[in-house]
Amino acid sequence: MTRVVAQGTFDILHPGHVHYLQDAKAMGDELHVIVARSVNVTHKEPPIVPDEQRRQMVSALKPVDEAHLGHPEDIFVPIERIRPDVIALGYDQHHEVGGIEAALSERGLECDVRRAGPREAREDELLSSGRIIGKILEERG
Incomplete structure (x- = not known):
């Protein structure tokens, strides 16, 4: 069985999140999602939605087998616990594949790091989430 980890903030869920998680799920058999703590x-504005609420929302998505909150001090702690075969990065996430691979290697973790494909907006x-917030402020702010 191939275990995949995806991670992100998932502040206000949108079709791009669903696409990312569907792509990540297609990389293996079991998808674990790590939801970043505020x-x-x-690297961007802090989330609006509380941590546990974001985790619950992600957990409810069809591709997700299990959703976890990230560690408050060390983002690699959940990776060490889950022991994935693949880490799936979002196509536009700020993480560098080489940097992730180096950090995994330093911790003795072996897994592939792949990037999900983009989803073109209709x-x-x-x-x-930022565009959704901007639109709300523009129309109702």
């Missing part, structure tokens, strides 16, 4: 989100779709 304290670890430093005319009326918003494929980022």
